[in-house]
Amino acid sequence: xxxTMQIHxxxxxxxxxxKTSGTVRFKDADNAVVDTANPLVIPSVGSIQSYTxxxxxxxxxxxxxxxxxxxxxxDGASGFGTGVSVSAKNIGxxxxxxxxxxxxxxxxxxxxxxxxxxxxxxTDTGPFAPADDDSYIGDLxxxxxxxxxxxxxxxxxxxxxxxxxxxx
Amino acid sequence: xxxxxxxxxxxxxxxxxVLTEGxxxxxxxxxxxxxxxxNLPRHDFSGIKMERRFCRAFHRYSMVTQQALPxxxxxxxxxxxxxxxEDLSNFIDVGSKxxxxxxxxxxxxxxxxxxxxxxxxxPYSGKTQQIGGKMTIKSKPSExxxxxxxxxxxxxxxxxxxxxxxxxxxxxxxL
Numbered sequence: 163x164x165x166t167m168q169i170h171x172x173x174x175x176x177x178x179x180x181k182t183s184g185t186v187r188f189k190d191a192d193n194a195v196v197d198t199a200n201p202l203v204i205p206s207v208g209s210i211q212s213y214t215x216x217x218x219x220x221x222x223x224x225x226x227x228x229x230x231x232x233x234x235x236x237d238g239a240s241g242f243g244t245g246v247s248v249s250a251k252n253i254g255x256x257x258x259x260x261x262x263x264x265x266x267x268x269x270x271x272x273x274x275x276x277x278x279x280x281x282x283x284x285t286d287t288g289p290f291a292p293a294d295d296d297s298y299i300g301d302l303x304x305x306x307x308x309x310x311x312x313x314x315x316x317x318x319x320x321x322x323x324x325x326x327x328x329x330x
Numbered sequence: 331x332x333x334x335x336x337x338x339x340x341x342x343x344x345x346x347x348v349l350t351e352g353x354x355x356x357x358x359x360x361x362x363x364x365x366x367x368x369n370l371p372r373h374d375f376s377g378i379k380m381e382r383r384f385c386r387a388f389h390r391y392s393m394v395t396q397q398a399l400p401x402x403x404x405x406x407x408x409x410x411x412x413x414x415x416e417d418l419s420n421f422i423d424v425g426s427k428x429x430x431x432x433x434x435x436x437x438x439x440x441x442x443x444x445x446x447x448x449x450x451x452x453p454y455s456g457k458t459q460q461i462g463g464k465m466t467i468k469s470k471p472s473e474x475x476x477x478x479x480x481x482x483x484x485x486x487x488x489x490x491x492x493x494x495x496x497x498x499x500x501x502x503x504x505l
Contacts, residue, residue, distance in 0.1 A: 164334030164474070169391055181391055184427065226351050231386075235504065276504035322390045326504055329334075329385040330353035 166223035169325050172216040175257035176298050181217070186323075188212035188248070188307035192260045202309045204245075212307040214260045216253070219282065219300045219325065224292035231328040232282030232300040238275035241321055245313030248321075250274065250305045254285035257302070265306040271323075279326065332424055334387065334474045336370060336489040337363045341383075355380035355478070363476055363487055371492040379481040386475040386486075388505055399428065402462025405454050410441075412448040415462065422448060423472045428465050430456065473505050 170178030171186055171194040179194040191200035192213045202212055219232055240247065249268035274280040283300040290299045341349040342360040355361060358380045363373040401416025412428075422428075427437040428448070436456075442449040474489040479499065486495045486503050497503060 164332060164385070164387075166332070167387065167389065169389055182389060184391055186391065227353060233504065279504060324505075325389045325391075327387055329387060330383075 163223070163226065165221065165225035165229055165329055167229070167325075167327060168220040168222050170218055170220045170298070172218050172257075172302060173260075175255065175302070178218060178220065178298070180220070186215055186217070188215060188305075190262070202307065204309055204313045204315060205311050207311050209308050209310040211262050211264050212309075213262055214265060214304050214306045216260065216302045216304045217323075217325075218298050218302050219327070220298050221290065221294050221296065224295040225290075225329045226292070227330040228289035228291055229294075229299065229327050229329055230283070230288035230290065231326075232288065233279035233326045234282050234303050235274045235276055235279035235324050235326070236272045237322060237324075238272055240272045242318050243314060245310040246318065247308045247310075248272070248305055249308065250280060250303060252280060252282065252284060252301045253304045254301050265304065268304070268306065271305060276324075282325070333472060333489050334385065336367055336474070337365055337476060337487070337492075339363050339383070339476065353382050353384050355382050361478055363492075365492065373487060373492070373494070375478060375480075375485070381479045381481070383476065383478050386477060386503070388473045388475075390472055399465050399467050403465050404459055404462055405465075406458045406460070407456060408453050410450040410453045412450065412454070412465070414446045414448070417445045418443065418448065422467065426467055428467045430463070430465060475503065475505075477503075 168180050168182040171181045172178040185196045187196045189200040189212060190202055202210065248271040249265050250271040251268040282303060285301050286299060340362040341355060341358050343357045344359055360374060360376040361380055365372055399418060401414050403412050403414045405412045422440055422443050424440055426440045428440065429435045429437045438454060439451040440448055441451040476487045478485045482499050484497045484499055484501060495503060
């Protein structure tokens, strides 16, 4: 039987909300609720940041043998428009509370593509066994949205994050 | 049915033993991908040295908002079936969530789907739409590849439609 893997939006190292086939909304609040509250406000000068978002893989049902090679990537082309960007990085398994503090050391999310994905199991390394059932596996991926004064107001077009893994 | 279960595999060894688990294809004389649903092609590989197999899964999720489904859809109060004029198989996956529109409406999880029909996990509750209306989905399609590594090339087979991509032996395919 094939494994069932989920993508969770994390509120602690091992606590999260299932967002598989769901939506993550960058906002000015630390919660996983997809609503119109706490929007990001375009600054008159410079830029502002959303609260960071962390996602992690969750093994909902085990594989026959193993799961490995966790990868995260975008389609390589930001559809968010001028003045909006998203930064991403692998932060291992060290939890830090989500915050609006500017992320350091991240790279443009859209630089991670199918040809060059973000490695998702460099600290919590695979292969992950059936014994890891009902637990979080791999590393935390932290993202943050930046909104600059040059951004246009209104809702953004959707973007998609892809999570990939190998299974035996 | 989950996308990953569209195909089962079978490994026949030189000893005559048939395996349905594992990744090592040493001593394999036939590797078969057997469809579990209609309209998918069966694939058999034989007469060529094989090394190992694995599957590669792709889950996609949306950031910020959602997208409209193409075509016109009809649904009925109390029914868990939605019918479409368009082929939705490239937009929908089991577990996707759909809604009558993007704001203030309830989201319904997809349990099964065919090209022109969606079965919801629970019945739709609300105004019946018989002449065809619009719905919105919260996800893009996932994919599940079977990969077979041969002596000097790889074959990736999509679980969604059974199509094959042949690549160099060390090529890592990400969709």
